[in-house]
Structures are given as C-alpha cells and as structure tokens.
Amino acid sequence: MNEEQQLRLQAFLDGELPEREARAVAAWVESDPAAADLLVELKAIRQALAGSEPAVSLPESREFFWSRIARDIEAGERRETAAGPAGFRWQHLLWPIGATALCVAVVLLQNPFATTERPVASIAPDADTPIVEAMQPGSDATTYRNESDGTTLVWFSMTDNSRTKPATATF
Amino acid sequence: MRILLFPRTKSVCALLALLFSIAVTAHAAQGDLKLEAQLVVGSNDDKPAPGLKPVAKEIEKKLKHLPLKWQHYYVEAGKKFNVGNNGTKNIALSKSCQISVKNLGDARVELTLASDDKTVGRVTQSLRKGQTLVAGAGDESRIVVLMQQD
Numbered sequence: 182m183n184e185e186q187q188l189r190l191q192a193f194l195d196g197e198l199p200e201r202e203a204r205a206v207a208a209w210v211e212s213d214p215a216a217a218d219l220l221v222e223l224k225a226i227r228q229a230l231a232g233s234e235p236a237v238s239l240p241e242s243r244e245f246f247w248s249r250i251a252r253d254i255e256a257g258e259r260r261e262t263a264a265g266p267a268g269f270r271w272q273h274l275l276w277p278i279g280a281t282a283l284c285v286a287v288v289l290l291q292n293p294f295a296t297t298e299r300p301v302a303s304i305a306p307d308a309d310t311p312i313v314e315a316m317q318p319g320s321d322a323t324t325y326r327n328e329s330d331g332t333t334l335v336w337f338s339m340t341d342n343s344r345t346k347p348a349t350a351t352f
Numbered sequence: 353m354r355i356l357l358f359p360r361t362k363s364v365c366a367l368l369a370l371l372f373s374i375a376v377t378a379h380a381a382q383g384d385l386k387l388e389a390q391l392v393v394g395s396n397d398d399k400p401a402p403g404l405k406p407v408a409k410e411i412e413k414k415l416k417h418l419p420l421k422w423q424h425y426y427v428e429a430g431k432k433f434n435v436g437n438n439g440t441k442n443i444a445l446s447k448s449c450q451i452s453v454k455n456l457g458d459a460r461v462e463l464t465l466a467s468d469d470k471t472v473g474r475v476t477q478s479l480r481k482g483q484t485l486v487a488g489a490g491d492e493s494r495i496v497v498l499m500q501q502d
Contacts (some may be wrong), residue, residue, distance in 0.1 A: 216370055262387040280364065284371045311477035311485075322473055332414045337465065337473040339490035 182215055190216060194223050311335060354402050373451040383437025385455045385479070386501040391445035394422030394493045402426060411497060420495075428494065432501055435461075451496055463487060463498055 192198050193206040210216045241249075311333050315322045325334040392407055392415070400406065404426035407415065415425050429445045435455040442452045452464040459480045465472045465487050472489045479485055480499045488495040 213453050235425045241437070280368050283368045287368075287372050309478050309483075311475050313476075314474040316473050317472040320473070321363045327414070330414045330417050331480075332418060332486060333475075333477060333484070334418045334420070334488075337487070337489040339472070 182219065187219065190219055191223060194220060194227065382458055383455065384463065385435045385459065386432070387428065387435060387451070387453060388432045388499055389443055389445060389451055389500045390497045391428045391449055392495050392497050393426045394420060394495060395423065395424050395426060396422055398428050400424070400426045411484070415486065418486060422493065445496065449494065449496065453498065461498070465489060465496060
C-alpha cells in the first residue's frame with residue numbers, strides 16, 4: 182500500500198471524502214485485508230488520542246477573547262497612523278534640507294544676475310576706452326592707444342599757470 | 353534599506369558641501385586682480401644706470417611702439433600685488449612716486465598717479481591680461497607701467 186492510499190484511508194476515516202469516493206474506499210477495505218487492518222489501527226489511534234487530549238478552557242468567552250485581539254490590532258494601527266510612515270524620523274530630513282540649502286546658496290552665489298550693480302558698464306560703453314582726468318590746475322592729459330599691443334599711454338602735462346616755465350612731476 | 357541609504361545621503365551632502373566651499377572660494381577669487389606695477393626709467397644710453405635692470409622684452413616691445421622719445425627702458429622699482437573687487441591698493445614706487453589702484457570689477461582699474469603726495473591724474477580703463485597701462489607726467493623720464501601678472 183502506497184502513501185497515497187494510506188492518506189486516502191485516513192481521509193475516509195475522518196469523513197472528508199465525497200460520498201462516491203467514500204463508497205469506493207469502503208468496497209476497497211472490504212476486499213483488501215491490509216486496508217482493513219490499517220483502518221482498524223487508525224481507528225484505535227484516534228480513540229486513544231481523543232481520550233487523552235487535555236481540555237483547554239479560556240478564562241473568558243470565545244467572543245470576548247477574539248474581540249480583545251481585534252481591539253489590540255486596531256489600536257496598533259491607530260498608533261502607526263499617528264506616527265506617520267514606518268521608521269520616520271524628523272532627523273532624517275536634516276540632511277536633505279541641509280543639502281537643498283547648500284544647493285540654493287551655490288546657485289545664488291554663482292548667479293550672474295545676483296550682482297546687478299555694474300558700475301563699470303555705466304562708466305563707459307567701451308571698456309577699453311580710457312577715461313582720463315588731469316587733477317592739477319591747468320594741467321592736461323594726452324592719451325595714445327596702441328590697439329595691436331593692447332597698450333594705453335597717458336601723459337599728464339604739468340603746466341603751472343603761476344609760473345613762467347612748465348612744472349615737472351618728480352617721479 | 354534605510355541603513356544603506358543614509359551613508360549615501362551623507363556622501364552626497366559631503367560632496368555638495370565640498371562644491372559649495374569651492375564655489376564660495378571661486379566666487380571670492382573671481383573679482384581679484386593680480387597686478388604688477390613698475391616704475392620704468394626711459395633712457396637713450398646703451399648702458400643702464402647702476403642697479404637698474406632692463407625691462408622684460410615683452411614690455412620693451414610695447415614701450416617702443418609708443419610715441420616716447422627713449423630707446424631703452426630700465427626697471428627702477430616694481431611691485432606685484434592683488435586687489436580685491438572694489439578694493440584699492442596704495443603703492444609707493446619711489447619716494448616721490450605713488451600710485452593708487454582701484455579694482456572696479458570686470459578687469460577694470462582706476463589708476464591714480466601722485467607725485468610728492470600731489471595727485472597728478474587719474475586713468476580708468478580695462479586691464480585684462482595682455483593689456484598694459486603706461487602713465488607719465490611732465491618732462492620726467494620715469495613712467496609707470498601697470499599690467500596683470502603672468
């Protein structure tokens with residue numbers, strides 16, 4: 182007798198087989214002595230176990246016991262909802278917020294539009310054109326520019342009107 | 353999963369912090385001008401005065417292209433300095449020659465020339481790399497050469 186046949190016999194004993202199959206098994210037991218012996222043995226084991234099984238009684242009624250478990254589960258769900266997602270900590274946001282702040286600072290520092298004040302551009306439309314001021318009374322300035330060399334020469338005349346001869350700058 | 357992500361987040365933040373510090377440093381150095389000022393003596397003598405060295409070939413070439421009357425140029429004094437954006441540097445090239453250089457930003461400078469503490473004149477213009485500003489006054493043979501450092 183193979184294992185499948187043994188399991189089928191156990192199912193027959195437990196009343197788990199459909200009626201048609203149960204009739205087939207009953208006919209098989211009547212014709213097969215080995216099957217009949219196993220069925221007797223299984224019946225004896227079941228009776229022995231049924232007699233020695235301790236009776237377990239709950240301190241409260243079955244309905245109350247399960248309702249208490251249900252209440253505990255609901256209370257746990259409410260706590261999780263109040264605490265937010267699992268494992269959420271405000272400290273975890275510190276790094277992303279800090280990184281974002283740094284990025285914003287970098288962008289602001291590198292933003293060319295942040296420095297809108299451009300005094301140079303307002304002084305002269307052509308940056309290479311020198312603006313010369315002679316600061317001494319009666320003095321003048323001569324400018325020469327060599328575009329190919331990128332060189333500008335500025336020479337300040339030092340004529341002092343109070344004297345009869347030109348004054349000199351003593352470098 | 354969280355254990356794996358957290359160090360990665362830290363690494364990204366550390367990288368961002370590094371980039372931030374680089375950006376700040378670059379931003380601070382962006383407007384700085386590294387300049388060199390020389391007090392140059394013009395002469396028609398082949399031999400320089402004792403203690404004077406000829407100007408660099410590149411400067412000499414530039415000076416010879418200018419409508420000046422001298423054939424040779426010698427360095428009497430020189431100074432290298434940095435001027436921050438909107439900053440001003442006062443430099444005495446000799447006892448009687450002082451200059452003041454203001455960094456106006458965008459590689460523009462304002463050079464103020466003074467002789468014996470009297471302001472002679474002021475020049476404002478761009479001074480990008482390769483550009484040279486030469487200033488002189490009166491009938492002196494000394495000129496001030498201002499340029500960006502190499």
